[in-house]
Amino acid sequence: xxxxxxxxxxxxxxxxxxxxxxxxxxxxxxxxxxxxxxxxxxxxxxxxxxxxxxxxxxxxxxxxxxxxxxxxxxxxxxxxxxxxxxxxxxxxxxxxxxxxxxxxxxxxxxxxxxxxxxxxxxxxxxxxxxxxxxxxxxxxxxxxxxxxxxxxxxxxxxxxxxxxxxxxxxxxxxxxxxxxxxxxxxxxxxxxxxxxxxxxxxxxxxxxxxxxxxxxxxxxxxxxxxxxxxxxxxxxxxxxxxxxxxxxxxxxxxxxxxxxxxxxxxxxxxxxxxxxxxx
Numbered sequence: 660x661x662x663x664x665x666x667x668x669x670x671x672x673x674x675x676x677x678x679x680x681x682x683x684x685x686x687x688x689x690x691x692x693x694x695x696x697x698x699x700x701x702x703x704x705x706x707x708x709x710x711x712x713x714x715x716x717x718x719x720x721x722x723x724x725x726x727x728x729x730x731x732x733x734x735x736x737x738x739x740x741x742x743x744x745x746x747x748x749x750x751x752x753x754x755x756x757x758x759x760x761x762x763x764x765x766x767x768x769x770x771x772x773x774x775x776x777x778x779x780x781x782x783x784x785x786x787x788x789x790x791x792x793x794x795x796x797x798x799x800x801x802x803x804x805x806x807x808x809x810x811x812x813x814x815x816x817x818x819x820x821x822x823x824x825x826x827x828x829x830x831x832x833x834x835x836x837x838x839x840x841x842x843x844x845x846x847x848x849x850x851x852x853x854x855x856x857x858x859x860x861x862x863x864x865x866x867x868x869x870x871x872x873x874x875x876x877x878x879x880x881x882x883x884x885x886x887x888x889x890x891x892x893x894x895x896x897x898x899x900x901x902x903x904x905x906x907x908x909x910x911x912x913x914x915x916x917x918x919x920x921x922x923x924x925x926x927x928x929x930x931x932x933x934x935x936x937x938x
Contacts, residue, residue: 678803680829685807700888701765708734727781895925
């Protein structure tokens with residue numbers, strides 16, 4: 660493939676396929692309080708990473724840039740490009756609605772607010788509040804979510820002809836997202852980085868999802884929203900969070916290593932989490 664091909668694919672995914680999926684699925688949602696857990700689980704991951712990883716970093720003598728890189732990429736999961744296809748495969752198409760809520764109100768909202776502020780803080784940059792709001796309101800899937808909720812509460816859904824078009828556009832998300840992720844895989848050198856990988860991915864793939872599942876049990880929650888919430892929490896590191904980390908000069912080599920390795924491992928660990936939840 661020519662250089663930069665993944666950027667073109669990502670433009671389609673973020674501006675067409677992903678918004679189409681949001682517009683199709685969200686008006687069909689039966690909105691209830693259980694969806695709050697699906698939206699909250701990614702926030703548990705971000706808050707936990709911001710607490711756990713810096714403690715490990717201080718003990719191990721990590722630089723501020725390396726610690727910030729791990730907090731960002733291991734606090735936010737790849738809940739769109741990997742999470743949606745994986746949940747569709749493991750749970751079924753009926754789980755896409757809660758999965759989209761987890762991605763939009765959980766992961767994306769966390770990235771656009773807490774994630775951007777964490778990146779700026781670790782990089783020593785100053786961030787204006789209006790910049791956070793501007794990023795949020797310029798993200799096409801978030802705008803699609805607002806429109807979809809308006810349609811849901813105003814009209815009860817789309818006409819069948821519109822749903823059919825949205826469905827065909829949304830169907831391009833799964834194959835193209837996985838293809839795009841494959842194009843940018845970079846594993847980097849492991850030498851001298853083992854401790855970073857163990858701490859970061861230990862939280863992202865094991866401890867964090869366990870905390871989310873424990874919260875669900877403690878609150879007496881169960882059902883589809885819990886399954887989806889934990890699975891989204893268990894996804895590998897977020898590629899977009901890695902881009903934000905690199906833009907803020909937060910150890911780009913470590914970012915590439917952890918994102919590539921974490922996504923590859925999540926193809927094993929996330930299905931194991933699904934089997935554990937189902938049992």
